[in-house]
Amino acid sequence: MRIMAFDYGTKRIGIAVTDPLQIIATSLTTVHPEEIWTFLKDYLQQEQVETFVVGKPLQMDGTDSESAQHVLGFTRKLKKEYPAINLVEVDERFTSKMASSAIAQSGMKKNKRQNKGLVDTVSATLILQTYMDTKGF
Known part of the structure; x- marks a missing residue:
């Protein structure tokens, strides 16, 4: 069974998944928040x-950031729609900066590096990897 991670944003949600053996975290896609429930329904059928x-999303002092209320609404609906699937929250304070840095160092052309959706999927992958690291995967 896979583990799926989300980097939730009001414009885009970055999504990453593990392989079925939960060894490798891979970026999957970016979807608009309005499309996430259709995407999940289709994905979870497969x-x-x-x-x-x-x-x-946390502030540097560990308190909720401004976008935390949007994430809370998303997590509540995830729990309601998919009660049989465990839900875990992971501190994402540095993932966007780390994702941007990793993309910059990747040797990608500048126009590709500026793709915000790419940052979101890489951020989701980093969130997933952080979770896997804390679980000893």
Whole structure:
């Protein structure tokens, strides 16, 4: 069974998944928040997911950031729609900066590096990897 991670944003949601053996975290796609429920319904008909990992936006002092209320609404609906799937929140404070840095160092052409959706999927992958690292995968 896979683990699926989300980097939730009001314009885009970056999504990453593990392989079925939960060894490798891979970026999957970016979807608009209005399309996430259709995307999940379709994806979960094809693949088994045992855990959702959602990036929790925090301030540097550990308190909720401005976007935390949007993420809270998303996590509540995830729990309601998919009660059988575990849901875990992971501190995402540095993932966007780390994602931008990793993309910049990748040797990609500048126009590709500026693709915000790419930053979101890489951020979701970093959130997933953080979760996997804490679980000892």
